[in-house]
Amino acid sequence: MLSHLEQLEAHARVLALEQKEKQAEQENLRKMRIKIQQLRARRDELKAKLNAYTLKPIEEIISIQGKDIQTGLQEEENNLSVLQVRVKNTEGILQAFHLTGICAKKIPRGVCISISTAFQGIYLEYYYLNVALRQPPVIMNHNIPVFIPLKELEKQHLASNLKQFLSILSQHLNAYACRRYQAEQLQSRFGARLFGPLEKNSLCNLLILNYNTKVEESHVQIKTQLIYSDITRWLPTDVKINVEDLSASVQEQIKIHQTMFLEKPAHKAFEALLIEEEESMIQHFRAAAE
Incomplete structure (x- = not known):
């Protein structure tokens, strides 16, 4: 467990360095904005x-x-x-x-x-x-x-x-073009975290991705459908998530995923979910080590 904690803390340090670099970029972005x-x-x-x-x-x-x-x-x-x-x-x-x-x-x-x-x-x-x-x-x-x-x-x-x-x-x-760009970003940046390739139709108004998320001590496989009923929008009008585990903790996590995908571009929502999961794991192992 301690070894695993050290690995997570090392990963956290790498993330911290990346964050400093991002802060410098953000200043430039602020001026551009x-x-x-x-x-x-x-x-x-x-x-x-x-x-x-x-x-x-x-x-x-x-x-x-x-x-x-x-x-x-x-x-x-x-x-x-x-x-x-x-x-x-x-x-x-x-x-x-x-x-x-x-x-x-x-x-x-x-x-x-x-x-x-x-x-x-x-x-x-x-x-x-x-x-x-x-x-x-x-x-x-x-x-x-x-x-x-x-x-x-x-x-x-x-x-x-x-x-x-x-x-x-x-x-x-x-x-x-924006929906297709999001699909391309999901596949190129996070393809390793998906089970199989991202599924999409030609209009990119339906995206299907399968991935794992950790809830408490368990890994839960999730199938998420991003549905764009209004094809003049690049944010989904509906998000459907299918899981086999119907426990209260899993359902609570599902709601978080749905909200994230409804409010953010698909690749940014997925990235935010991964960061949240990493932080949750670090906190969990630190608490266990204490």
Whole structure:
């Protein structure tokens, strides 16, 4: 028992050193967070302006009227002042979209819109779609995953409300990218603590992980399902945990796990549970040694 306690205390010292390093990193992160908060405040200000602005169909967003770009330019060439005002408004709108992770540029037959995704300041990936300037507008090609309801969103919003179309599509894409990132982090960082690989579906709105946790003197195997019923969110809407042991102490621990997974990103929740278990074991052995 004493040998085991020494091992745990040695492990605790390693954790303490790591904690000091993390404190130095946290100071740098604190400064970065201040900058991020300033940028987010600016982004929110621009979002508010976007919400107050009634966006017109996509043709007018890029200052084009008519069936195609050439026709639009011909119709506007005798009204340069109106065109300049529209261009200025368009640039402001696209700049605001850019700060929210959405940007656009003109292409020969329409506009190319790109949507970037990120998780808590970590850039993940971007998606694009090329929209043809027809009546109504049509998506020509894209790299949006097939399980994102793009066709449905296109029919409902693209021609009538570009702002809403982009906002909802961005929510879907960012939530999916964040769920997938969490699953990847769980597998890469904590795969050794899992029984078998992490299970997930293509949309990553169902994650299943099997692992052990220690309750008092016993190891309990847990099967946890993280369910994301709202696919525009990256936190689960429900957490189901199955165990064979129905004792009161185990059920109490299960509630802790459920709360942790509901409130934190999956990989951070799992890490917090492991740290809590390590600390509990150290306290237990110290009490036993005394």
